[in-house]
Amino acid sequence: MDILKFITAGSVDDGKSTLIGRLLYDSEAILLDQLEALHASNRKNDDGSIDLAILTDGLKAEREQGITIDVAYKYFETDKRKFIIADAPGHIQYTRNMVTGASNAALAIILIDARKGVVEQTTRHSFLVSLLQIPQVVVAVNKMDMVDYSEDVFKQIIADFKKLAAKVNLDNVTYIPVSALKGDNIVYPSSKMSWYLGDSLLQHLENVEITIDDSSAHARLPVQWVVRPQTDALHDYRGYAGRVSSGSFKVNDKVTVLPSGFSSTISKIEVYDKQPEEALAGMSVTVHLQDNIDISRGDIIVNSAGQPQLSNVIEADLCWMDTRPLDTSLTYLVQHNTKTIRCKIQEIIYKVNINTLEKDFDEEFKLNDIGRIVIKTAEPLAFDPYQVNKANGGAIIIDSRTNVTVGALMLRQSVE
Amino acid sequence: MSKYRLDYLDELEAEAIYILREVAGQFEKPALLFSGGKDSITLVHLALKAFRPGKFPFPLVHIDTGHNFEETITYRDEMVARIGEKLIIGHVQDTIDEGKVIEQKGKNASRNPLQTVTLLDTIAKHKFDACIGGARRDEEKARAKERIFSVRDEFGQWDPKRQRPELWDIYNGRIHKGENVRVFPISNWTELDVWNYIRRENIPLPTIYFAHQRDCITRNGQLMAASPFLNMDADDIVEKKNVRFRTVGDMTCTAAVESYAFEIDDIINEIASSKISERGARMDDKVSEAAMEDRKKGGYF
Ligand SMILES: Nc1nc2c(ncn2[C@@H]2O[C@H](COP(=O)(O)OP(=O)(O)OP(=O)(O)O)[C@@H](O)[C@H]2O)c(=O)[nH]1
Ligand SMILES: [Mg+2]
Numbered sequence: 011m012d013i014l015k016f017i018t019a020g021s022v023d024d025g026k027s028t029l030i031g032r033l034l035y036d037s038e039a040i041l042l043d044q045l046e047a048l049h050a051s052n053r054k055n056d057d058g059s060i061d062l063a064i065l066t067d068g069l070k071a072e073r074e075q076g077i078t079i080d081v082a083y084k085y086f087e088t089d090k091r092k093f094i095i096a097d098a099p100g101h102i103q104y105t106r107n108m109v110t111g112a113s114n115a116a117l118a119i120i121l122i123d124a125r126k127g128v129v130e131q132t133t134r135h136s137f138l139v140s141l142l143q144i145p146q147v148v149v150a151v152n153k154m155d156m157v158d159y160s161e162d163v164f165k166q167i168i169a170d171f172k173k174l175a176a177k178v179n180l181d182n183v184t185y186i187p188v189s190a191l192k193g194d195n196i197v198y199p200s201s202k203m204s205w206y207l208g209d210s211l212l213q214h215l216e217n218v219e220i221t222i223d224d225s226s227a228h229a230r231l232p233v234q235w236v237v238r239p240q241t242d243a244l245h246d247y248r249g250y251a252g253r254v255s256s257g258s259f260k261v262n263d264k265v266t267v268l269p270s271g272f273s274s275t276i277s278k279i280e281v282y283d284k285q286p287e288e289a290l291a292g293m294s295v296t297v298h299l300q301d302n303i304d305i306s307r308g309d310i311i312v313n314s315a316g317q318p319q320l321s322n323v324i325e326a327d328l329c330w331m332d333t334r335p336l337d338t339s340l341t342y343l344v345q346h347n348t349k350t351i352r353c354k355i356q357e358i359i360y361k362v363n364i365n366t367l368e369k370d371f372d373e374e375f376k377l378n379d380i381g382r383i384v385i386k387t388a389e390p391l392a393f394d395p396y397q398v399n400k401a402n403g404g405a406i407i408i409d410s411r412t413n414v415t416v417g418a419l420m421l422r423q424s425v426e
Numbered sequence: 427m428s429k430y431r432l433d434y435l436d437e438l439e440a441e442a443i444y445i446l447r448e449v450a451g452q453f454e455k456p457a458l459l460f461s462g463g464k465d466s467i468t469l470v471h472l473a474l475k476a477f478r479p480g481k482f483p484f485p486l487v488h489i490d491t492g493h494n495f496e497e498t499i500t501y502r503d504e505m506v507a508r509i510g511e512k513l514i515i516g517h518v519q520d521t522i523d524e525g526k527v528i529e530q531k532g533k534n535a536s537r538n539p540l541q542t543v544t545l546l547d548t549i550a551k552h553k554f555d556a557c558i559g560g561a562r563r564d565e566e567k568a569r570a571k572e573r574i575f576s577v578r579d580e581f582g583q584w585d586p587k588r589q590r591p592e593l594w595d596i597y598n599g600r601i602h603k604g605e606n607v608r609v610f611p612i613s614n615w616t617e618l619d620v621w622n623y624i625r626r627e628n629i630p631l632p633t634i635y636f637a638h639q640r641d642c643i644t645r646n647g648q649l650m651a652a653s654p655f656l657n658m659d660a661d662d663i664v665e666k667k668n669v670r671f672r673t674v675g676d677m678t679c680t681a682a683v684e685s686y687a688f689e690i691d692d693i694i695n696e697i698a699s700s701k702i703s704e705r706g707a708r709m710d711d712k713v714s715e716a717a718m719e720d721r722k723k724g725g726y727f
Contacts, residue, residue, distance in 0.1 A: 068567030113593040234447040294443035413600040
């Protein structure tokens, strides 16, 4: 069985948390004591029925205000698949929390309130979903109960969203009309919308295909830790521990260590007491090389036949996540894989105006702003374009005064 | 591109090992908090996979309330001897003797809330900058919101409204002096995942997890093990029951469930068909809707 990680997105109050609550409730994934707590809670819907949103709105402040502040992770499974849900906040103020959840998602459900259609936050979140390269997208047109389950309304929203999707480069979009509150097309097909012939949301989630990049050309192993027992019996033992971030390695593969550029051959792959012939994307392994070369945390082992770019001046997309604006005169830290080094944002190329999706040129980079920049790093980074290889193309910016993560970088290309 | 995917247990395992190695790589003085429960036992197993044939780059730390199940302590000591790693114990009794906390009184008295102070003292004494714990997001709704690297201030407090963004698999463990990070490598595991993993890996467990006969009393609708640590009075009727524990903490706050699950397969069946959550058996979560959130804000694990 595999795991599908997905996120909810969309504007505040479009019904994301209710939808997740409904999905769990109708799949009978809610246990009795949790149900009891739901019934006992004093946050109820207007008609007195239980408010399913509080299943994920786990913080006191969230329940008091009736909004989601930070991502909640929920877990459930059906016969077909295991699911890890990240229920994100819609409020613009908490965009960084949405980005947190979205960064690991293989699928995004973008909710749209049927009465309101595509609004600014729909655009922002769709843009982020595209920027973060979430491979699958579902647009759930919610609150269909409030528009008489009208097919025309649904069609109009599809038409509007298609225009947006074209502008932000989203493909693989599936549209589903739902009512999270009433349960239409969430787990069970709706009897109120016989005009809709597609899958319910759960059916879609169960069957959607997810692929991984396991080509050896993209074999990447960021070194996290060097295992050196230094006992007499294991005097010469030297293993490089890390998780294969993409592609795959085999014993006898020719590999190169970056940034140093030394080459060697994989002599052994270990996973604790086993010695597999192959290390696949996602596996945490310890590899041994034929030659004794200097390798430490922060280095990356790659397939010699398919090397990443190596550069210290890189063009990247940036999503700013701090209340203090980006300061181009300041030295920040960049963390890419297992390496953390100093950097500067050398140039702001443009910012994206979320309303028009046009480029802005002379503005400050503030909280929630998204745009393109050039970063200069103290040492070269061995990266792949995020578009081609997510796992080796993402990085974060840290403000060394506060130690807080202030920016998400999607690296694009060397500009040397 | 291919459709090949790791099996879910392999994926969860690989993620947890990755997180443990990040801790080793990023911190000066990490520690692994070992409670004797199945989740921290799983963590120790994962640490073996992450660091063997080398040594753990951290000691195990047990915050001992003094009101533990005997089986937990026996297991702890046997395990530490078997794997040959260092164990540090912080005693709640010491914190009481130092006058920093006062033992609770009355029927529902428990040392569970007191252990936060002992934990913070132990962290300060050894200058730990990261503490690895076995908490899972599926346990409780406040935990469902917590980052994998969860930064705590000087007072150990969690501020749920100011969590750092945490992107992809990049964990930012940078902190100021005095702060520390709580790290949760099995955040994404469910209770059933842990059990399936324990079965697959053949990990030995303390005997209290399996059905056995025990003297119990019923308190607030829950079965509690009769013990000298539980304040009992004349109304409390002691009965022999066939029970096991789903979660193991302090004896005064961990309730038993009636069970005839003697083998791990029985336990997995029982949990898979259970209609009550694991935390439903914890008195400490029943206090209010925000009990866990409030404890975490106060420095609790
Ligand atoms: N009529 C109707 N109301 C709904 C539906 N789905 C959600 N709602 C209501 O819309 C309101 C907001 O729902 P939430 O689920 O909290 O919205 P959200 O998208 O999670 O909001 P944030 O997380 O704060 O962005 C609540 O009052 C819900 O009961 C629906 O399908 N039909
Ligand atoms: Mg919500």
